Amino acid sequence: MFKKAGAYLACGSQGRSLATAGAAVIEQKIDYTHNNxxxxxxxxxxxxxxxxxxxxxxxxxxxxxxxIT
Structure with a gap:
């Protein structure tokens, strides 16, 4: 994930990047990845x-x- 202009970029489906604006969304992505x-x-x-x-x-x-902060 890369921080850019106050939002975070994460890799979405089909290799597209998507902007995620909240900590809850980022945490959900991390949990999903860790569970794979x-x-x-x-x-x-x-x-x-x-x-x-x-x-x-x-x-x-x-x-x-x-x-981890």
């Missing part, structure tokens, strides 16, 4: 997936540097 490995059956909990930033949200160091 669980739905696919790779892990039982989102934070168990090594390549997921859900690890950082759970207080576990992940592979990607994530800054």
């Amino acid at each position: 490995p669980v739905v696919a059956g790779f892990v039982e909990n989102d934070y168990e997936y090594l390549h997921s930033s859900a690890r950082d949200y759970a207080g576990i160091k992940g592979l990607v540097k994530v800054i």
